[in-house]
Amino acid sequence: MKKRNEFDKTITKTIIFTRFIFTFSPRKMLDFDIKHLDSNGKNWVISKLINLDESLDLIVLISSKDKWLWELILNKILDTIIDNVDRKNIYKDFSHALENINGFLDTWRTGWDKIKGLNMVVGILSKNNLIFSTVGSPSCYFINSDREVVEITEREETRKEFGFISSGDMKYGEVITFSNIRLLDYLSFDDFKDGLLHNDMKSFNKNLLNILKEETVKKNVGIISLKNNDEVEEKVENEMLSSLIDSSIGFFDNHFTKRMIALYMIIKENLTNKSKNIRNGVFLLGILVAFILLYGIVSGVIRATSSTNDIEASKENLIKAKEYIRLASENINNPDIFTLNVKQAEDIVYEIQDKKLFLNDVGKILDDIWVIKKQFNGIETFEKSPENLVYWDLSEDDTVKILKTANKLYVLGKKSITGPITAWDTPQEYIFENLAADDEFIDGTAENDNLVLMTRSWKVVNFAKNNFFSYLDVSGQDRWDESPIVDSFLTNIYLLNKEGNQVIRHKKSGNGYAEWSDYLKAEDADTIGWILDIAIDGGIYILKKDLSVVKLFRSPTYRLESLILNNLPKNYDIDEWKEDIIQIKARNNLNYVYIFLNNKILIFKPNTNRYQDTKSLDFIGQIEGRDFVIKDFYVNNDGDLMILWDDGVYKMKFEVSDGRLIVRS
Numbered sequence: 001m002k003k004r005n006e007f008d009k010t011i012t013k014t015i016i017f018t019r020f021i022f023t024f025s026p027r028k029m030l031d032f033d034i035k036h037l038d039s040n041g042k043n044w045v046i047s048k049l050i051n052l053d054e055s056l057d058l059i060v061l062i063s064s065k066d067k068w069l070w071e072l073i074l075n076k077i078l079d080t081i082i083d084n085v086d087r088k089n090i091y092k093d094f095s096h097a098l099e100n101i102n103g104f105l106d107t108w109r110t111g112w113d114k115i116k117g118l119n120m121v122v123g124i125l126s127k128n129n130l131i132f133s134t135v136g137s138p139s140c141y142f143i144n145s146d147r148e149v150v151e152i153t154e155r156e157e158t159r160k161e162f163g164f165i166s167s168g169d170m171k172y173g174e175v176i177t178f179s180n181i182r183l184l185d186y187l188s189f190d191d192f193k194d195g196l197l198h199n200d201m202k203s204f205n206k207n208l209l210n211i212l213k214e215e216t217v218k219k220n221v222g223i224i225s226l227k228n229n230d231e232v233e234e235k236v237e238n239e240m241l242s243s244l245i246d247s248s249i250g251f252f253d254n255h256f257t258k259r260m261i262a263l264y265m266i267i268k269e270n271l272t273n274k275s276k277n278i279r280n281g282v283f284l285l286g287i288l289v290a291f292i293l294l295y296g297i298v299s300g301v302i303r304a305t306s307s308t309n310d311i312e313a314s315k316e317n318l319i320k321a322k323e324y325i326r327l328a329s330e331n332i333n334n335p336d337i338f339t340l341n342v343k344q345a346e347d348i349v350y351e352i353q354d355k356k357l358f359l360n361d362v363g364k365i366l367d368d369i370w371v372i373k374k375q376f377n378g379i380e381t382f383e384k385s386p387e388n389l390v391y392w393d394l395s396e397d398d399t400v401k402i403l404k405t406a407n408k409l410y411v412l413g414k415k416s417i418t419g420p421i422t423a424w425d426t427p428q429e430y431i432f433e434n435l436a437a438d439d440e441f442i443d444g445t446a447e448n449d450n451l452v453l454m455t456r457s458w459k460v461v462n463f464a465k466n467n468f469f470s471y472l473d474v475s476g477q478d479r480w481d482e483s484p485i486v487d488s489f490l491t492n493i494y495l496l497n498k499e500g501n502q503v504i505r506h507k508k509s510g511n512g513y514a515e516w517s518d519y520l521k522a523e524d525a526d527t528i529g530w531i532l533d534i535a536i537d538g539g540i541y542i543l544k545k546d547l548s549v550v551k552l553f554r555s556p557t558y559r560l561e562s563l564i565l566n567n568l569p570k571n572y573d574i575d576e577w578k579e580d581i582i583q584i585k586a587r588n589n590l591n592y593v594y595i596f597l598n599n600k601i602l603i604f605k606p607n608t609n610r611y612q613d614t615k616s617l618d619f620i621g622q623i624e625g626r627d628f629v630i631k632d633f634y635v636n637n638d639g640d641l642m643i644l645w646d647d648g649v650y651k652m653k654f655e656v657s658d659g660r661l662i663v664r665s
Contacts, residue, residue, distance in 0.1 A: 029229040030057075030125070033201035034222070037209050041219040043117060044070045045180055049224065050078075056087055057125040061138065061222055063180035065117035076104045077122060087126060088353055091167070091363035092370075094124050098133055098162035099627045105135075105161060106384040119180045121224075122162070128228050129360060130176060131167040135159050139182045140166075145173035147196055149189045161385075167360070170228040175204070178224045183208070186215040201225045314357045318365070321348040325368050332376050342376075345369060377569040378621035379600070380663040382643065382652050384628060390423045392648040402634040402644045405446040406465060409634065409642060411649065412453065414440035417463055421642075421649050432461065432469040445488040447508075452493060454486050460513070474506060475515035483516075489536040494519070496534070501525045503534060503542070503552065520552065524560055535586035538611040541593065543584040547572060551614055564616035571598065572619075583632075591638050593617055600624045601633060601641070603654075603661060621661025623654065 034047050044067045050058040058081055064070040080100045085093040101122070121140070123132025132140070136159060140152040152166060170176065175196070177183070187208065195207040205225050212221060321344075328341035346369060353362045374381075400412045410419030416431040435441075435455065444453040444463075451463040452472075458479040460472040474480060483495030483504060491508035495516075502525045506513035519540070520528070530545040539561075540552040553559040565572075574582070574597070583596040588611065593604040601624075604617035624630075625643070632644040643650045653664040 031201045031227040031229050032225065033205045034224050035205040035209050036223075037212055037217065037221040039217045039220055041217075043180075043219050045220045045222040046070060046074060047178075047222040047224050050082075052082060052085060052124075053087065055127045056085070056090075058082070058085075059121065059123040059125060059132065059178070059224060059226075061119075061121040061178050061180060061224055063117075063119040063136075063138070063219070063222065069118070073101070073104075073118075073120070076101055081122075081124075085124060088356070088359050089363045089366065090124055090126050090129075091131060091165070091360055092367050094131055095165065095367065096627070098122070098165070102161040103384060103627045106386065106389070120162075121178045121180075123178075125226070126360075128170045128230060129167070130170055130226070131165055132178075133162040133165045135162055137182070138178065138180050139184070141177045141183065141192065143175040143177070143192060143196065145171065147193045149192045151184060170226070172228055172230055175201075175225060175227045177208075177226075180222050181217070181219055183212075183223075186212055186217060201227050310355055311357060314352045314355065317348045317352060318358060318361055321345040321365055322368075324348070325365065325372065329372050329375075332372065335376075338376055342369060342373065377571055378619070378661060379569075380621060380623050380654065380661055381626045382623050382650075382663055383626045384645070384648075384650055388650045388652060390642065390649040390651050391421045391427060394418065394647045394649075397646060399631055399644055399646060400441055401444060401632045402642055402649070403444050403446055403451055404634055404636075405451055406449045409649075410451065410463075411644065412441055412444050412451075417451070423651075428467075430463070430467055430469070434469065434471070435461075443484075443486045445486045445493070447488050447491060447493065452486065452488065454480060454483075458482050473512035475509070475513070480506075481516055485533060487534055487536055489538075494534060494536065494540070496531055500530050501528060503531070503540060519554065520560075521558070532582045533584045535584045535593070537586045537588045537590065539614065541584050541586050543582070543595065547574065547597075549584070549617065553612065561614065563614065565604070565619065566616055567619045569602075569619060569622065571600070571622075572602070574598070585633075585635060587635070589637070590635060592620070594633075594635060596630070596633065599629055601630070605656075620656055620659065623652070623661070623663060 032049055034049065036045055036047070043063050043065050045061075045063045047061040048058070050060070052058050060074065060077055062070055062073060064073070077097075080097045081094075084097060117136075119134075119136035119138040121132055121134050121138050123130060134140070134153060138153065142150045142152050144150075177192075191208065191211050195204040204227075205223050208223060209221075324341040324345035328338050328345070331337040331341070345365070349362045349365050349369075352358060394411060395413065398413045398415075400414060403410045403412055403417075408420035409422075410417050411421060413429075415435055416429050418429045419427045421427050432441075436457070439455045439457045439459070441453050441461070442456050444451055446452075449465040453461040453463060455461060458481070460474060460478075460480060462470050462472050464470070471478065480495060481504070482498035484498070484500070485496045487494045493506045493508075493513060495504050495506070496502065497504050503519040504516040505519050506516050508514075518525075528542060528544060528550065532543045532545060532547075534543070535541040542550045542552060544550065549563045549565065551561045551563055553561070581596065581599065585594040585596070591605070591609060593606060595602045595604065600622045602622040603620045605620055606614045607616045607618070608614060623641075625645075628645055630643055631646060634642045634644075636642060639654050639656075641652045641654070643652050655662055655664060
């Protein structure tokens with residue numbers, strides 16, 4: 001047994017030696033160093049290089065005048081990126097992570113002045129490919145193998161959020177340096193070149209800091225420097241060689257082969273005193289072992305050749321995929337041709353992705369496909385920013401709905417009303433103290449200058465223009481008839497019955513409301529079935545469970561009109577049904593009808609401006625929030641929306657040009 005263990009070690013050494021023979025060069029290496037200079041500045045600096053996975057690293061450099069903000073941002077970056085970046089889709093996952101961080105910055109600040117001292121770099125290094133983006137005005141310098149220095153970041157550029165993503169491969173001997181300040185304001189190109197004489201990044205950074213100490217730097221400084229020390233050029237020929245090496249080494253480096261070689265060596269050791277027959281047997285065994293080894297090497301060559309063919313074929317297919325995307329973009333108004341070309345492009349890139357080849361290119365192409373699909377479906381994206389923030393300081397998970405009365409905007413909470421909401425004044429929160437502890441507001445509507453509210457126990461509450469709450473009666477009772485939806489027209493209140501298949505109306509009667517009356521004929525209620533929502537512009541739009549729309553008229557005669565929905569996008573479907581996120585909105589002073597579905601606001605144009613003559617609705621486009629959930633929205637007028645998020649209100653403007661929806665803010 002002792003001899004066998006010794007031979008195991010011998011075979012392992014042989015395998016290591018074989019790897020050395022085949023590779024001709026050292027394995028990939030990254031030399032990096034992080035240094036800080038404390039200049040007694042008023043800013044806080046943090047810089048990190050965090051290993052996420054094998055050959056996958058996160059680069060973070062943050063400089064902020066506010067330590068609390070610095071800590072919040074760092075935690076957000078770590079939460080957003082760690083375990084959320086797949087090496088198969090690094091570019092796409094990184095882009096989405098930056099959008100999430102942008103959303104965090106937008107909701108945290110009340111104006112750019114609050115964080116104008118913020119400078120950030122966030123990047124991902126995957127093997128030798130580096131992608132990064134910046135906020136504020138940090139600096140980045142690229143030094144090639146000939147010691148030429150190039151400043152990558154724009155000198156006068158100050159970014160308010162992560163936007164443009166820089167991407168490139170670091171070749172052997174190339175250096176990237178990041179800093180929260182513009183180093184060339186204090187250093188020269190020669191200072192960078194002189195630092196490279198030390199070769200390693202630790203000495204390189206130390207040389208830069210020594211020079212900075214002699215300058216008048218008023219900020220604390222962080223520097224991250226990276227150098228690629230991998231001498232292997234990533235060419236197709238080398239990929240073939242690498243594949244051959246891995247295949248051959250894999251053959252040697254297994255239990256069976258090692259035991260075979262060990263057995264042969266043990267027998268050979270005892271041959272000297274053995275008979276000729278035994279020696280001949282051993283010779284034949286040696287031939288057998290040699291044949292097995294030769295078979296393994298040949299198989300490796302075949303696999304390597306196959307891998308090379310895959311690489312070449314994948315290159316050609318990437319070009320085909322890009323051509324399919326171009327054809328799809330040119331035929332975005334022809335659904336059949338568009339869908340066919342997108343499908344062909346997707347089939348190609350998913351096949352390449354399964355082979356784990358050209359993953360960065362695959363990620364970029366999938367991003368392009370995602371963009372043109374949004375264009376095809378008429379989707380415009382709304383981004384939160386300080387410029388469109390109206391009010392921020394609502395209680396998260398407490399907001400219910402946006403309401404407007406007497407040209408004043410309010411946010412309905414579970415126990416209170418906050419308003420009027422304006423961009424120039426702090427609103428007041430009005431708490432309804434008489435609301436039962438186990439009760440809360442779930443809906444409401446405007447009625448003249450008042451707001452009529454509904455509680456979970458179906459009680460009726462009035463919020464008057466003098467900012468006072470009071471309970472209302474409905475024909476001698478103290479609540480609605482378990483009716484889940486509130487809308488209004490003139491002084492009447494419209495709801496759905498508890499079965500959800502009948503529109504009921506309560507007329508104003510003194511300080512309360514009269515008993516309900518059915519608005520749909522019984523046979524029509526049975527035919528329509530479950531109603532998702534209603535909206536009133538003189539007639540009543542009824543949004544059915546299957547997302548079809550009918551319109552009810554009661555004057556001059558009773559009439560129920562089934563509306564034709566034209567040019568519907570493919571995503572006009574209920575992905576995951578939730579009662580509180582499907583709404584239809586219309587008013588007699590609006591030219592469009594709005595349907596809120598799957599966190600998207602879909603906009604339709606009726607065939608006429610006369611509500612009595614509505615026959616059809618033409619789909620124009622849709623709006624979605626970038627990385628945030630729209631909780632509710634109010635239409636001030638066509639093209640001017642107020643968007644409710646968990647803890648803030650934003651304004652959004654759009655216009656329709658040549659039949660296409662365009663978001664302006």
